[in-house]
Amino acid sequence: MSNAASVHTGLWTNHQLSSAQGATLTLTTTNAAYLVAFLALFLGFVAGHFWAIVSYAVFQIRSTLAPRNGQHHQQQAILRNYHAPGAAIWQLFQLSWATRRRRGAVAFASALPVTVLALVSLMAFGAAGILSAQVTSKQSDVLIKSSECGFWNNRTGIAVPGNYSQRRSFQANVVEDFNLASTMATACQQNSTVASDCISYAPKQPKWTTSTNETCPFDEKICYQNTTVRFDSGLLDSTEHFGINAGSSDRIQLRTVMTCTPLMREGYVSDWHDMNGTRFSPGQLSGDVMHTAPGELWLEWFYGRTARMDTNSTMIYSDREGTVSMFGTQLYSLA
Numbered sequence: 001m002s003n004a005a006s007v008h009t010g011l012w013t014n015h016q017l018s019s020a021q022g023a024t025l026t027l028t029t030t031n032a033a034y035l036v037a038f039l040a041l042f043l044g045f046v047a048g049h050f051w052a053i054v055s056y057a058v059f060q061i062r063s064t065l066a067p068r069n070g071q072h073h074q075q076q077a078i079l080r081n082y083h084a085p086g087a088a089i090w091q092l093f094q095l096s097w098a099t100r101r102r103r104g105a106v107a108f109a110s111a112l113p114v115t116v117l118a119l120v121s122l123m124a125f126g127a128a129g130i131l132s133a134q135v136t137s138k139q140s141d142v143l144i145k146s147s148e149c150g151f152w153n154n155r156t157g158i159a160v161p162g163n164y165s166q167r168r169s170f171q172a173n174v175v176e177d178f179n180l181a182s183t184m185a186t187a188c189q190q191n192s193t194v195a196s197d198c199i200s201y202a203p204k205q206p207k208w209t210t211s212t213n214e215t216c217p218f219d220e221k222i223c224y225q226n227t228t229v230r231f232d233s234g235l236l237d238s239t240e241h242f243g244i245n246a247g248s249s250d251r252i253q254l255r256t257v258m259t260c261t262p263l264m265r266e267g268y269v270s271d272w273h274d275m276n277g278t279r280f281s282p283g284q285l286s287g288d289v290m291h292t293a294p295g296e297l298w299l300e301w302f303y304g305r306t307a308r309m310d311t312n313s314t315m316i317y318s319d320r321e322g323t324v325s326m327f328g329t330q331l332y333s334l335a
Helices: 029-062 070-081 085-098 105-135 155-159 164-189 195-200
Strands: 010-013 023-026 209-211 229-237 253-260 298-301 315-318 323-326 329-333
Touching: 029 070, 029 085, 029 105, 070 085, 070 105, 085 105
Parallel strands: none
Antiparallel strands: 010 023, 209 229, 229 253, 298 315, 323 329
16 A cells, blocks of 8 residues: 555556466555455455355255154254354254254254354354455555656756756766665665665665675776776566566566776876867767866876767866765765
């Protein structure tokens, strides 16, 4: 059950389970309460009519033109007229008790099959009434359905040099998202007090493996002290790990292997310099020429060409963005 506007309400299938077990009906809290009340009334209605049908069928099976004793005929009258299993059991017991002196144990034995049948019906629907409350669960999975899902990709604010306001907002948002993701990942891995919330991010936590005995993936002279670490996510299932509800034929598996190493700065980073008028490859940015603010200086890192802008430097950094802060906290600075 959920009140969130982005949660799909109605019938859907949870593909983490089988077709039968995965059939799910998601309702709001109010509608779920109505459903529980309806089920209680419905089960009571069905229980009464079920016993009426069963007792009438037994009545017809026991009917005969052959001579029978008075207890048999009174049992038939009970089956024909008492449409509640509890009332039928009580009447059958009273009848057997009244005839016990004349017929002995046979008085109870003759009523035993019908009594057991009524008792089974009473217990079955009693259990169904109790378990009907388990139809609803606040801890069950829900299907998220929103038109505003995904990454904020502000290409315009990033691409235009000198557009500091949009660039800073975009970068601050990206860093904040990564900080939140890192905090939740650490908490979930450590089984902290917020671990119960981890199910909201992913149904199943990935099992990362980390290796520190790795060689430099580049030329050894560019790796700082040859300190390299390798992370392997293993196979990640689109449904189990990413929460994308899809059938087995529509699932994909993804494996991420990341090798990280600190790089030498000396010899690969330029001094602060002016980049106004720097040309990019045709069609990459508006005007294909960088327009900077008066007096703005830049650093360039030379670890390989940039495919998007087709420049010799891997990354450029403006002195106008020396510090980026969010909510009063400094996120990063190269000053």
